[in-house]
Amino acid sequence: MRFAVKSLGCKVSQADAMLARRRLLEAGHEDVSEGEAEVHVVNTCCITNQAEASSRQAVRRSLKAGAREVWVSGCAANLDAGQFRDIGPQVRAFTGTADDVAAEMGGCVDVEHDVLARERVGGAVRPGTAARPGTAVRPGAVARPGAAPPLGASRTRGFVKVQDGCDSSCAYCIIPSVRGAARSRPASAVLAEVARRVREGQPEMVMTGISVGDYRDPEQGLELGQLMVLAARVPGVRRVRLSSVEVIHVKDSLVRALRDEPRVCPHLHVPLQSGDDGVLAAMGRHYDSAAYMEAIRRLRGAVPGVNVTADVIVGFPTEDEAAFERTLGFVREAGITRVHAFSYSPRPGTAAAALGDRVAPQEKKRRSSELRGLSEALSRRHRAAKLGERVEVLVDKAADAQSSGYTRDYVRVYLPPERAPRGAIVQARVEELYADGVRAYPC
DSSP states (O other): OEEEEEEOSSHHHHHHHHHHHHHHHHTTOEEOOGGGOSEEEEEEOOSSHHHHHHHHHHHHHHHHTTOSEEEEEEHHHHHOTHHHHTTOTTEEEOOSOHHHHHHHHHHOEEGGGHHHHHHHHOOOOOTTOOOOTTOEEOOSOOOOTTOOOOTTTTOSEEEEEOEEOOOOOOTTOOHHHHHOSOEEOOHHHHHHHHHHHHHTTOOEEEEEOTTGGGOBOTTTOOBHHHHHHHHHTSTTOOEEEESOOOGGGOOHHHHHHHHHOTTBOSEEEOOOBOSOHHHHHHHTOSOOHHHHHHHHHHHHHHSTTOEEEEEEEEOOTTOOHHHHHHHHHHHHHHTOOEEEEEEOOOOTTSGGGGGOOOSOHHHHHHHHHHHHHHHHHHHHHHHHTTTTOEEEEEEEEEOSSOEEEEOTTOOEEEEOSSOOOTTOEEEEEEEEEOSSSEEEEEO
16 A cells, blocks of 8 residues: 655644554555555644644645545544544544554555455454445555665654643643543653664654653653653764653753753743733643743753743733733743744633633734744844854755754754755854854854
């Protein structure tokens, strides 16, 4: 079977999609471009109404691209599988955990090939599975040894999911309903995956999870910071970084990892959501603005130069103009260098849905624009401070025109045409500001 995988949403969704891809490759199926694929796998997102709509649109695009079947997985499928099945008979929605879904996908073959599959392995269709035309069924394992290319062939950064689920109850968030309770992978399994990714050509690891700071190794009780140090010491690892971490999880062990292990990158993305205490309380967040500020100051005291970025939701039902202005002031005072601004939209099934949608769309748009303008100014100031500095760049894009990569504190760096190969570490001096990064020259 020829397949193609695409993913919407967060880095956890990307990690889950890559798990499905790996299982399909291990089962002997062939990864090809979307235009050549018989089956498209779409890993969906439901963090907002728009994300859910985009997921349905992605499924429709797959059908228009000529896919005979579209397999749908991920958060939006777990939330409401029917919305995808209703698109057409060629759509098959999988529900369950990422591991369960990936395992089932890995064993799926097309019905028209089922006789050949049984001849090859001497197996039979699983009892109780309906073998009707146009659907996929799961017989015994069908493998073509050596068919799978290296999974790290196209990227230097590996998203390693160390944790899934969330025990929080933020008023606006549907994710705990579709991901379940917080649970952690054994450190031994995480480190084995890290070693495999190094062998496949990925020198940088991104530790990710739905509530990654909740990580607690079920075998030895290791916390997230301790896990990151161990991952950094796996032979061949050049960098380890976090995708995102809640401020209540910026624990001493994480701060020590950032301070003491040079391969743990000095960048944390710490969701803020609002700088107003009343809005934070209505959101059901587990901190106030003073606690957030204190954690960031403690972090900076231990790790000078650490880069802190954040998410902010604008237009929450209880956010008035004064609350929004307090958020702007807080972002400036906290020294956050980049803000991902999201406009609030009610999600059915969440506590905040009962509050309605009180902020007009045009006002949300205005606030988002103002916050993004502030973010651009703060980002530019952070990058301007690097002019004349020597930085370490891990090259993740190599092309004839120019190469590019990221510094340890997650600033995009563009390098001249005399490029280094992908995956190389380059020492370069920053000489120019770009709209989304800096220009540097090897030194």
